[in-house]
Amino acid sequence: MLSIKSLSYSYKKRQRVLDGISTTFQPGHIYGLLGLNGEGKTTLLKLMVGLLLPIEGNVFFGTLKSADRSAAYYNEVFYLSDSSKLPDMNIEAFGKIYGAFYTRYDHQEYINHLKSFNIPMENGLRGLSLGQHRKVHLAFALACNTSVLLMDEPSNGLDIPSKGIFRKLLAKSMSTDKIFVIATHQIRDVDNLFDHLLILNEGKLLIDANLFDLSKEYSITRTPEPEDEIVYSQQEFDGAVHLVKTTAPNEAKLDIEFLFNAFTQSNQTVEL
Known part of the structure; x- marks a missing residue:
């Protein structure tokens, strides 16, 4: 260790x-x-x-x-x-x-x-x-x-x-x-x-998290659910993409580049 x-x-x-x-x-x-x-x-x-x-x-x-x-x-x-x-x-x-x-x-x-x-x-x-x-x-x-x-x-x-x-x-x-x-x-x-x-x-660690744990808390979607908390949105040529903190179980692989943009621009610290 x-x-x-x-x-x-x-x-x-x-x-x-x-x-x-x-x-x-x-x-x-x-x-x-x-x-x-x-x-x-x-x-x-x-x-x-x-x-x-x-x-x-x-x-x-x-x-x-x-x-x-x-x-x-x-x-x-x-x-x-x-x-x-x-x-x-x-x-x-x-x-x-x-x-x-x-x-x-x-x-x-x-x-x-x-x-x-x-x-x-x-x-x-x-x-x-x-x-x-x-x-x-x-x-x-x-x-x-x-x-x-x-x-x-x-x-x-x-x-x-x-x-x-x-x-x-x-x-x-x-x-x-x-x-x-x-x-x-x-x-x-x-x-x-x-x-x-x-x-x-x-100068600090904004994110220090296991990706599997992150995937259970966050998801990337074009169609967020009404109860989802939108952390970050990014406009792309075919529409908006959102990082949401979701209440529904989710274990899909996260796009790390999008995740990086989301957390550095929203300046949100993750604690799991």
Whole structure:
């Protein structure tokens, strides 16, 4: 379990990017972390992995604290940044050398992921495009088999077929003892993988909820019932679409992009 307790951070003394955030990430779940530009998604991930130090609060994996930046913590928590520029070396050697820092690294798994992405193994990293660098980095991140994998815009630089391959590899790599956190603007690339949604807004968590629980409380409809509470309406070319808080049982899959628009624009905090 990874826990965040009263976490705050600011780049300027009087302007907090994150303000008193507390939440818990449970194994066996894929978390979607969403927010408008500048709302602190990348900052939060960097705090979670210890690249930044909080002005208040802490992040823990078990008893290990991110701010201590210990080898034991990094063996459990891997951060995939939003850009991938890897060192100039042989592709297979990169996995062997850097994989040695992770006790559960699986080199054959790394090779298999590279083959899935059609990466030419005979080339060095220097000869690869930026998109291919991204695929190598993704393959390595998944093969490290850390307990927590934090991903910042993981589909950046991937072409359409590669995005599908990434989704399959991510789903295959998921297990009951792992936590995946994906921060992204490209919601459509990965929304089918999420089972828990977090939305950052004005330094706080506007949404921190399981999608199944959300689907029992809210629905998206063009024809709301008289007793439904309309939370948000959006005009589309063929008419209005509404997010409603419904009294009727509902377990239909929610459109996460619409849900994001609804809650950020209505500024309504969800408590389930």
